[in-house]
Amino acid sequence: MTEDPRPPAAPGKPAPLLPADSGRDRPLFAVAAILVFLACLAALGARGAWTVADGWMADLSGRMTVQILPVDGRDTGADAAEAAGLAQALPGVRRAEAGTRAEAEALLEPWLGGDGLPADLPVPLLVDIELAAMAPATAADLTAALEAAGIPARVDDHARWSEAVVRTARLARLMALGLLALIAGAAAAVIAFAARASLAARQSVVDALHLVGAQDGYIARLFERRFFVLGIRAGIAGAFFAFAIALLVTYGGPGQSEGFIPVWSFSLWDGAVLFLAPVLAGLIAALSARLAVASDLRARW
Template sequence: MTTHDIPPPPKGGAGALLPPDAGRDRPLFVVAAILVFLACIAALGARGAWQQAETWTSDLETSLTIQIRPVDERDIEADAQQAAEIISAIGGVDRAVARDRAYAEALVAPWLGEGNIPDDLPLPLLVDVRLESGAELAVSDLQTALDNAGLAASVDDHAQWAQAVRRAAGFARTLALALLTLLTGAAAAVVAFAARASLAARVDVIDALHLSGAEDRFIAALFQRRFFMLGLKSGTAGALIAVLVSVLVSSGGNSVDMAFFLPSWTMAPFELVMLGIAPLLAGATSALSARLAVATDLRGRW
């Protein structure tokens, strides 16, 4: 055989030596896209839960409620208005609003039913108090001021629930991080399995490259580049589906119970950056998993 009889090297570089196989790549593409989608949803949901918890905590720490109990031969609505005036005069209080009986009936209506509340049913009235930002008031001082005015009132400090909300938010964030770790591990395992299957399916090409003097790292790099592109494409698809689901949930409003645990799309910088790097992380995870799996198999083969 002369030099003119030797076929030219395949064009396309690594892609020609290790061409894509749609039959084998399609299931891996779908699985990887689903994993990326679930990871994005988990991250968006955790962020939404954390933000909502921060809002709740802020509201709890800057508000409290005063309950005015009904007393015979006293005008409870006048007592509620008097309590609001007393509390408003205390330093550190932004405003105090006395609620009427209709407001109290609306609160108990879900349990008693609309129209089932007798007019003579004694209901306590509420005074909503909003504190100034950074103000610290002793509940005992507020209670003393109300007692001195002869009012049958009790102060409910919402701040006592703030720590419980913080713990719940911390648990949600930890759970989301654990879920992201599990999804990343699952994606790496799937890609490693697919890379080994691809190596076994192209063993003739690998043997030819090895006999031609190709080093293991060169062969591993072929698989690395191929699976990086596959991970990049599947990551892009999964991130786009996550955006679509988030937009649909956000456009549905807040009428759904527990909607703050669902992903929402607000075009915040965090969301844009996270969904923007999701395909790159998917590609990098796929490339690293494929390279390590192929390199391990090649060391055992020769």
Template sequence: MIYASSEEQRGLRRFVDEADAGLRRDVPLVPAASIAGRALVTVIAIMTFLAGLTAGTAMLIANAADGWRGEVAREMTIQVRPVTGRDLDADVAAALDAARAIPGIADVYAYSKAQSEALLTPWLGAGLDLSELPVPRLIVVKLDPRAALDVDALRKAVIDKVPNATIDDHRLWLQRLSIMAGTVVVIAFVILALVMVAMVLAVGFATRGAMAGNREIIEVLHLVGAADGYISRQFQRHFFRLGLRGGIIGGGAAILVFLLSSSISVLMRTTAGGDQLEAMFGSFALSIKGYSVIVLIAGGIAVTTGLVSRLIVFRRLRELL
């Protein structure tokens, strides 16, 4: 057996008394403010911002894709191309009559020449004389949701009367939209998973560093009978506060970005390019559900930070046994 000198025993007793006094005063084992803590808050804020931005963007694209699918599924288009020797207006009228005779169609209307040319303005610019260009005429076919439409019968009826007409039922676009929306959701989940893994690793390194810096105090507390639950709770509370602070900063920044994007899209709505952008991607405005998801992500990251720290401390304390 190894015996300590009287001076060593007095030093150990003084250290134990100070540790025991710390227990009674409930002094935190980990300093409330430190360089490592501020660095961890910054990392968590960045991770939360990226996670919130990814989740919000995925929800915007998914909602836009749902709107596209709804609009495309309820409509079809007939395109009548101008051909030399044929009257374009007569061809449009014949295509309208043929489409109206098919069951399953709720409404049919044609774009005028001016409306058809206006569709090209965002790409070709305003002020151009398009009278010499062979601009096709579009006919919009509104489908009746209460009745089934025979697409082949519609195509035959229109083409028999107007050979220079083509019908687009948008099935290929629907398939592509579904694939795109699913891909965006999968990518968002992958990014969120990577963010969580990176955050867990950062919290793990920070917890081990905090334990290493307070190793002597932890060992003495462990020797004098401090419960593992008490020691782990100190670390859990400390890192939960850090995670909550970083989550609030990162989540708030993500919410601010979407609020600014929504405001900018409203200002751009009056321009031709803004109209096209809104038609493609929506108004960039998250719903209450979207903002709630960002808040849940921030809260989940804070809770995860505390739990990861607690588990690591428990594991290291078991190694002291």
């Protein structure tokens, strides 16, 4: 009997115990990718609103405004210039600049139109004051100096606006965190439902593993690894589309930061959000699948 000259065939790669099921995985992949996409948009939008609120707070906390009131028999422009000089002389004031009538009329233009105001219309002038970072001057100090000089004026330290900005920023942050929590909960619920359906579809394989001595933890880890990979893939897809939408809004839309619109600008934080999204999606999917499968296995045996 002659020997077969062909070398023995190399052992094939063992098939996975839980092979992928494209028929069930495709819809789950799409839903998970959409949830990651929405979570990324919510996180990027919250970061933009956070940045805008911080910028507003920095501007309001470091400035005061003096409104020079027009009074018969007084030169409002001269009063504004004198008020700027008094403010500049106070300790804790970095800069004080008196506004002109043309600047005041430009501020009134959105309400009164751009055809020009009558020359005899009394228009209050503004004095913009920039405070020092260390030991800034207070509104009481400035008010006392203006009253001593007899200048009819009203001092605004922006405290009212600062409180409104703080409340708005806090509300925006809470809403963003709540939205992210809801999306994460929805993703966990979808993955748990899919893991239970996958467990039921592979009941014969699970029973065979249990008969040969596999523990519940080992079986749960099989589902955990499978859904972790699916979560990573869905996270990459969702983060990519969120990145594309952010680019479109940043460079393809109208001017940024108009009014209360958050600024979309890419920074290290944006990159961190988009980079961590697939990892977090994979971890949420793995944990949800493991808990759901372990719970069903305990109830079955």
